[in-house]
Each structure stands twice: as structure tokens, then as C-alpha cells.
Amino acid sequence: MGKQLVVGALIVDDVENPSHVLAARRSTPPAGKWEFPGGKVEEGESAQAALAREIREELDLSVRVERRLESSAGGRWPISATLEMELWWCSAQGEPRPVDSHDQLRWLDSATLGDVEWLPSDRAALPLIADRLARRPLRQ
Numbered sequence: 001m002g003k004q005l006v007v008g009a010l011i012v013d014d015v016e017n018p019s020h021v022l023a024a025r026r027s028t029p030p031a032g033k034w035e036f037p038g039g040k041v042e043e044g045e046s047a048q049a050a051l052a053r054e055i056r057e058e059l060d061l062s063v064r065v066e067r068r069l070e071s072s073a074g075g076r077w078p079i080s081a082t083l084e085m086e087l088w089w090c091s092a093q094g095e096p097r098p099v100d101s102h103d104q105l106r107w108l109d110s111a112t113l114g115d116v117e118w119l120p121s122d123r124a125a126l127p128l129i130a131d132r133l134a135r136r137p138l139r140q
């Protein structure tokens with residue numbers, strides 16, 4: 001059986017010319033670690049629908065899902081024996097507001113992306129994200 005999918009949103013400040021991505025600090029275990037907001041895809045749900053649902057719940061924000069972050073390993077990052085993760089570039093309307101699963105938000109750019117204490121599984125994806133933020137545009 002395959003692993004359950006977790007989706008994380010790479011929410012950018014400006015979809016035409018993105019320079020910063022949103023990071024969120026968890027208030028539930030492992031509390032204090034930083035992640036890309038999102039969560040588990042439910043049965044029968046698409047990755048895009050799960051992202052929209054989770055970001056609405058967690059940040060009271062509506063997102064437009066742009067595209068998936070690709071990698072040489074097929075765009076999936078292992079989390080645990082039972083979970084793996086995809087990351088999707090998203091644009092947003094309005095200001096994110098942590099509802100209850102996060103207690104702090106930060107906009108990070110390619111230079112500051114490594115400054116917070118990320119969940120370990122996220123670290124492998126950071127160079128790809130930093131590279132994209134430094135090179136801009138998201139829509140090709």
C-alpha cells in the first residue's frame with residue numbers, strides 16, 4: 001500500500017514576481033517547528049482541494065493552487081514510514097491569519113529561508129524553493 005499524502009502550500013507574496021514564501025510555526029506537536037501550512041489529503045480528495053481546505057481552516061485564507069514543486073525524485077518528499085509530502089506553489093487573496101494550528105507566521109526570501117527551525121522532512125526541499133524565489137517568475 002502507498003503512503004498517505006500530505007500537501008504543503010508554498011504561498012507566495014506576489015504571483016507575478018514572487019520573492020517571499022509563507023512559513024508557519026506549529027502550535028500542535030511537534031509544536032515550535034516550522035512548516036508549510038497544509039495537511040493530510042483525505043480519501044477521494046485531490047491534492048488541490050486538500051490544500052484549499054487546509055489553508056482555509058488554518059489561515060482563514062483562500063488560495064489559488066498554481067503548480068507543484070518538482071524535484072529529481074518525482075516531487076514527493078518522505079516524512080515517515082506512512083507519510084509522504086508534495087509541495088504546491090500557491091497564490092493568495094488577502095492576509096493570512098493563524099487560526100489555531102499555528103502561532104506565528106513569517107514571510108521568508110531565498111536568503112532567510114533557512115533561518116527558522118523547519119520540520120526535518122522539509123529541509124531537503126529548501127534549496128529548490130530558495131532557487132525559485134531567487135530566479136522568479138512562477139508562471140511560465
Ligand SMILES: Nc1nc2c([nH]c(=O)n2[C@H]2C[C@H](O)[C@@H](COP(=O)(O)OP(=O)(O)OP(=O)(O)O)O2)c(=O)[nH]1
Nearest residue numbers: 006007008035036037038039040079083119121122
Ligand atoms: N502541513 C505540513 N505537514 C508537514 C510538513 N512537513 C512535515 O513533515 N509534515 C508532517 C507533520 C505531520 O506529521 C503531517 C501533517 O499532518 P497534520 O497533523 O499537520 O495534518 P492534518 O491536520 O491533516 O492531520 P490530522 O491531525 O487531522 O491527522 O506531515 C509541512 O511542511 N507541512
